[in-house]
Amino acid sequence: MSKVTVFGAGAWGSTMAQVLCDAGNDVLLWGRNQEVVDEINSSHTNAKYLAHHTLPTELKATSDLDEAFAFSQSYVLAIPSSQLRATLKEWKPRFSEGCLVVSTLKGIEISTQLRMTEVIVEILGPHRVAMITGPNLADELVLRQPAGAVAAATTQATSEEVRALFRTPYYRVYTSVDLLGCELAGAIKNVIALAVGISIGMGFGENTQAMLITRGLNEVARLCAAHGADPLSAAGLAGMGDLVATCGSPLSRNRTFGELLGKTGSMEQAVAHGAKTVEGVSSSGAIVEIAHRVGVEVPVIESVADIVNGSLTPAQALQRLMEITTQAENFIR
Amino acid sequence: MSKVTVFGAGAWGSTMAQVLCDAGNDVLLWGRNQEVVDEINSSHTNAKYLAHHTLPTELKATSDLDEAFAFSQSYVLAIPSSQLRATLKEWKPRFSEGCLVVSTLKGIEISTQLRMTEVIVEILGPHRVAMITGPNLADELVLRQPAGAVAAATTQATSEEVRALFRTPYYRVYTSVDLLGCELAGAIKNVIALAVGISIGMGFGENTQAMLITRGLNEVARLCAAHGADPLSAAGLAGMGDLVATCGSPLSRNRTFGELLGKTGSMEQAVAHGAKTVEGVSSSGAIVEIAHRVGVEVPVIESVADIVNGSLTPAQALQRLMEITTQAENFIR
Numbered sequence: 001m002s003k004v005t006v007f008g009a010g011a012w013g014s015t016m017a018q019v020l021c022d023a024g025n026d027v028l029l030w031g032r033n034q035e036v037v038d039e040i041n042s043s044h045t046n047a048k049y050l051a052h053h054t055l056p057t058e059l060k061a062t063s064d065l066d067e068a069f070a071f072s073q074s075y076v077l078a079i080p081s082s083q084l085r086a087t088l089k090e091w092k093p094r095f096s097e098g099c100l101v102v103s104t105l106k107g108i109e110i111s112t113q114l115r116m117t118e119v120i121v122e123i124l125g126p127h128r129v130a131m132i133t134g135p136n137l138a139d140e141l142v143l144r145q146p147a148g149a150v151a152a153a154t155t156q157a158t159s160e161e162v163r164a165l166f167r168t169p170y171y172r173v174y175t176s177v178d179l180l181g182c183e184l185a186g187a188i189k190n191v192i193a194l195a196v197g198i199s200i201g202m203g204f205g206e207n208t209q210a211m212l213i214t215r216g217l218n219e220v221a222r223l224c225a226a227h228g229a230d231p232l233s234a235a236g237l238a239g240m241g242d243l244v245a246t247c248g249s250p251l252s253r254n255r256t257f258g259e260l261l262g263k264t265g266s267m268e269q270a271v272a273h274g275a276k277t278v279e280g281v282s283s284s285g286a287i288v289e290i291a292h293r294v295g296v297e298v299p300v301i302e303s304v305a306d307i308v309n310g311s312l313t314p315a316q317a318l319q320r321l322m323e324i325t326t327q328a329e330n331f332i333r
Numbered sequence: 334m335s336k337v338t339v340f341g342a343g344a345w346g347s348t349m350a351q352v353l354c355d356a357g358n359d360v361l362l363w364g365r366n367q368e369v370v371d372e373i374n375s376s377h378t379n380a381k382y383l384a385h386h387t388l389p390t391e392l393k394a395t396s397d398l399d400e401a402f403a404f405s406q407s408y409v410l411a412i413p414s415s416q417l418r419a420t421l422k423e424w425k426p427r428f429s430e431g432c433l434v435v436s437t438l439k440g441i442e443i444s445t446q447l448r449m450t451e452v453i454v455e456i457l458g459p460h461r462v463a464m465i466t467g468p469n470l471a472d473e474l475v476l477r478q479p480a481g482a483v484a485a486a487t488t489q490a491t492s493e494e495v496r497a498l499f500r501t502p503y504y505r506v507y508t509s510v511d512l513l514g515c516e517l518a519g520a521i522k523n524v525i526a527l528a529v530g531i532s533i534g535m536g537f538g539e540n541t542q543a544m545l546i547t548r549g550l551n552e553v554a555r556l557c558a559a560h561g562a563d564p565l566s567a568a569g570l571a572g573m574g575d576l577v578a579t580c581g582s583p584l585s586r587n588r589t590f591g592e593l594l595g596k597t598g599s600m601e602q603a604v605a606h607g608a609k610t611v612e613g614v615s616s617s618g619a620i621v622e623i624a625h626r627v628g629v630e631v632p633v634i635e636s637v638a639d640i641v642n643g644s645l646t647p648a649q650a651l652q653r654l655m656e657i658t659t660q661a662e663n664f665i666r
Contacts, residue, residue, distance in 0.1 A: 135543030145537045146655055148544035150662050169655055172544070174662035204478045206578040210468030211481035211505065214574035221568075235554075235568040236662050241547035244577060245539040322479055322502055329483050329507035329569050 001026055002165060003072035009036050009061060011049040013078030015142040016104055016132075020076070021056040022144070022168040029061040030068035037061040053142055069094040074102070074165065076132075077120075081107040081279075084116060088123040095124050102162055103131040106186040108283045113290055115183045129153070130162045131179060133186045134237040135245030141171070148172045150237045152182040174237065181224040181233030188223070188287055188301065189243040190254045190280035192216035195304050196247045197258020198314050212300060213243060219291075219298040226294040254280040261307065262314050281308050299324055334359055335498055336405035342369050342394060344382040346411030348475040349437055349465075353409070354389040355477070355501040362394040363401035370394040386475055402427040407435070407498065409465075414440040414449060414612075421456040428457050435495055436464040439519040441616045446623055448516045462486070463495045464512060466519045467570040468578030474504070481505045483570045485515040507570065514557040514566030521556070521620055521634065522576040523587045523613035525549035528637050529580045530591020531647050545633060546576060551662075552624075552631040559627040587613040594640065595647050614641050632657055 002025045006017040009031025017029040031037045033048075040046055040061035044054050062068055069075075073096065079087055084105060095101070101124065105116040114122065117129045134149035141147055151162035151173050159175040167173045176182055195216060199208045217240055221231035233239055246252045257278045260270045271277070284305040291298040303317040312320070335358045339350040342364025350362040364370045366381075373379055373394035377387050395401055402408075406429065412420055417438060428434070434457065438449040447455065450462045467482035474480055484495035484506050492508040500506045509515055528549060532541045550573055554564035566572055579585045590611045593603045604610070617638040624631040636650040645653070 135540050135547070137538065137540055140538040140540045145541055146532075146544065146651060147540035148548065156661075163659065167659070172655060172657075172659050174659045176662050199479075205470065205473040206581040207468050207470055207473045207480035208478055209581065210574045210578035211479065211570070213577055214468070214568075214570050215481065217568070217573070232568075232663070235547075235550070235565075235573070237544070237547050240550070240568070240573060241543045244546055245543035248539040248542065248581070318479060322505060326496065326500070326505050326507045328489075329509050330565070 002074060004028075004074045004076060004165060005030060005068050005072045006076045006078055007068065008078030009033065009040065009046065009049075010078065011138045011142075012104060014040075014046045014050055014055060015138045016076055016078055017059055018055055018142060019166055019168060019171055021059050023166055023171075025165060027059055028068060028071040029059060030065070031061055031063055034063050037063045050142060065091070065094065073099045075099060076102045076104060078104045081105045081109075081116060084119055085109065085123065088120065092123060095127065098128070100128045100130065100158070100161065102165075103129070104133075105131075106133065107190070107279055108187045108286050108290070110282055110286050113286050115180075115187060117179060117183060128158050129179075130158050131183060132162060132166060132173070133182055133242065135241040137245055137249055137251070139251070144170045146170050146172075148174065148237050148241065150174050150176045150182055152176040152179045152238065154179050176233065176236070176238070178230040178233045180227060181229030181231070182236075182238035184224055184227065184229060185220050185234050185239035186242060187283065188220050189239070189246055190278070191284045191287055191301050191304050192220075192243055193246045193252055193254040194258040194261070194278070194280035194284070195300055197255035198262035198304070198307065199318070200255070201259040201262020201264075202314055202318070209247065213247060216300040217243065219296070219300055222296050223291055223294070223298065226296045253278045257281065265313055265315070267308055267310055280304065284308050335407060337361075337407045337409060337498060338363060338401050338405045339409045339411055340401065341411030342366065342373065342379065342382075343411065344471045344475075345437060347373070347379045347383055347388060348471045349409055349411055350392055351388055351475060352499055352501060352504055354392050356499055356504070358498060360392055361401060361404040362392060363398065364394055364396055367396050370396045383475060398424070398427065406432045408432060409435045409437060410453075411437045414438045414442075417449060417452050418442065418456065421453065425456060428460065431461070433461045433463065433491070433494065435498075436462070437466075438464075439466065440523070440612055441520045441619050441623070443615055443619050446619050448513075448520060450512060450516060461491050462512075463491050464516060465495060465499060465506070466515055466575065468574040470578055470582055470584070472584070477503045479503050479505075481507065481570050481574065483507050483509045483515055485509040485512045485571065487512050509566065509569070509571070511563040511566045513560060514562030514564070515569075515571035517557055517560065517562060518553050518567050518572035519575060520616065521553050522572070522579055523611070524617045524620055524634050524637050525553075525576055526579045526585055526587040527591040527594070527611070527613035527617070528633055530588035531595035531637070531640065532651070533588070534592040534595020534597075535647055535651070542580065546580060549633040550576065552629070552633055555629050556624055556627070556631065559629045586611045590614065598646055598648070600641055600643055613637065617641050
C-alpha cells in the first residue's frame with residue numbers, strides 16, 4: 001500500500017482520489033474549501049462537484065497544506081491549469097527532494113507556450129515528474145465505468161511507478177516514456193474538438209467530423225515528430241482516445257462552444273449568445289505559433305485560430321481547408 | 334473529362350456516381366433493376382435508395398452490360414461484397430486488358446479470408462486495381478457534406494489516377510500506396526464498431542468507447558505491420574476515420590446490432606429480439622484466424638468473436654479484456 005496525496009478537491013481531483021483508493025492506496029485529498037473537506041470527511045460526498053455520489057469511506061480530506069505534504073511523497077496535481085504556476089511558486093519549499101509529482105492537467109500556458117510539466121519543472125526543478133492522461137471523463141470514471149489511460153514520464157521506471165499507483169480492475173493504465181508527445185496531444189485535442197463542434201454547428205454530420213478528427217490528429221502527429229516526440233502517441237489513448245471521448249460527449253465544453261460558433265458564424269455572435277470561452281479558444285493561437293516555430297503546417301488548427309481571432313468565418317475557413325491540395329496520406333511527414 | 338462506369342445502383346453506387354459527375358467526369362451507372370435505371374434516366378431520382386434526392390441530370394443509367402462495359406475503361410464496383418466473386422466470374426470476359434478497376438467494397442470473403450481486391454485479382458488477373466475508402470456515410474456524402482477519403486492502390490500512379498477521378502470541392506481524396514493496410518483497416522472496423530456497440534448496450538459511455546476504439550485500432554495497426562502493410566494506415570482516414578464515423582452514426586448497423594447484443598447479453602437473445610446479423614458478426618472469427626496466422630494478439634477483436642460464437646457473455650468478455658496486463662502503449666509492436 002502506497003501513500004498518495006491528491007491536490008484539488010473538484011470533480012476531477014475527487015475522482016482521481018477515488019481511483020487511487022480503489023487501487024489500494026492510502027489517500028489524502030487536499031482541498032482549499034473547508035466545507036468541501038468537512039463534507040468528504042463526514043458524509044463521504046462532494047455535493048458541489050459530484051452530486052449524490054458516495055466516495056470511498058476510507059478517503060480522508062484536509063485543507064491543511066502541512067498535513068497534505070507530510071502525508072506522502074507522491075503528489076497528484078488536480079488543481080486548475082491556469083493556477084498552476086502561482087500555486088507551485090507558493091508551495092515550492094514544501095516539495096522535498098525525491099518526491100513524485102504526477103500532473104493530471106492538460107493545456108498550454110498561453111503566455112509562455114509551455115506544457116504543464118514544463119511549468120512544474122521550471123518552478124520545482126528536476127523532480128520526478130509524470131502525467132496521467134487519456135479518454136477519462138470524470139462523470140463516467142467516478143461511476144467506475146471501464147476506461148484506459150496512459151502513465152507518461154521520461155523514464156520507464158517512473159511511468160511504471162505511476163501505473164502501479166493507479167491501476168484498478170476498471171482502469172487500464174498503459175505506460176509511455178513519451179511524456180512530451182502525450183502532453184502535446186492532450187493540449188491540442190481541445191482545439192480539434194472545437195473544430196469538430198464548429199462543423200456540427202454548421203449542420204454537417206459524421207463524415208465531416210471524422211475527417212477533422214483524423215486530419216487534426218495527423219497534425220498532432222507531425223507536430224510531435226518535429227519536436228522529437230513519438231508521433232504514434234497521437235494515435236494512442238492520450239491523442240485519438242481522448243479526442244474521440246471529448247468529441248463524443250455532449251457535455252464537452254469545447255465541442256459545445258464550437259457548435260455555437262458554427263451556428264452563429266462568428267466569435268462575436270457566439271459570445272453574444274452567452275457562450276463562455278473555453279480552453280481551445282485561448283490555446284489555438286499559441287499552438288499555431290508552436291507549430292510554425294518548428295516549420296509544421298497545421299491547417300485544421302490554423303482554421304480554428306483564424307475563426308477565433310475573427311479573420312475568417314467558419315464557412316471561409318472550411319472552404320480554405322477543402323481547397324488545400326491533397327497529397328499522399330502520410331501520418332508523419 | 335474522363336469516362337467512368339459505376340456498377341451497382343444502390344445508395345452507395347448512386348452516391349459514388351454523383352461524386353464522379355460532380356468531379357467533371359462523364360458517368361454511366363449500371364444497375365440490375367430496370368425500374369431503378371428508368372427512374373434515374375427519366376426523373377433523376379432513385380426513390381428506393383435515396384428517397385427524394387435529385388441526382389445530377391447528366392448522370393445516365395443502364396441495365397445493359399454490353400453498354401456499361403463499352404462506355405469506358407474505368408470501372409467502379411459498388412455491388413454487394415457477398416456477390417463479388419459470383420458476379421466477376423460471370424463478367425470476366427468483359428474486362429479488357431489495361432482497364433482500371435476501383436473497388437468501393439469493404440469486408441473479408443469469409444470462406445477464403447480474402448480481401449475484396451484479392452478476390453478481384455484472383456478472378457480477373459493482374460489488372461490495375463485500386464480502392465476508394467474512408468469515413469463516407471452515403472446519406473451524408475450524397476448531400477455533398479465535406480468528407481475525406483483515400484484512393485489506395487499498389488502504385489502511386491494508379492492512386493493518383495483514382496484521386497483525379499473522384500476529387501471534388503467537397504470530397505478531399507488523399508493517395509496511398511498501402512492498398513493492403515487500407516483494405517485490412519476497412520474490413521476490421523465493423524468488428525470494432527460491434528465492440529463499441531456492445532459497450533453502449535451494457536450501459537457504458539464515452540470513456541469505454543474511446544478505449545475500445547483506440548486499443549482496437551492498435552490491433553489493426555499490429556495486424557497491418559505483421560502483413561508488411563503500413564501500420565499508420567490504421568491511424569488514417571481508412572482506419573480511425575472510417576471507424577469514428579461508423580461508431581458515431583446511430584444508423585450504423587454494426588453498432589446497432591452490438592447495442593442489442595450488449596443489452597440482451599447473448600447472440601441468441603439479440604437474434605430473438607429481431608436483430609438482423611451484420612458484417613462484423615460474420616467476419617470476426619475470420620479476422621481472428623487471419624491475426625493468429627501471423628502471430629498477432631487481438632484481444633478486442635477476439636472478445637467480439639467469442640461473444641458472437643457464444644463462448645463468452647459480453648460481461649465475461651469485458652472482464653477478460655480488463656484483466657490483461659498493460660504494457661507500454663506501443664502502437665505497432
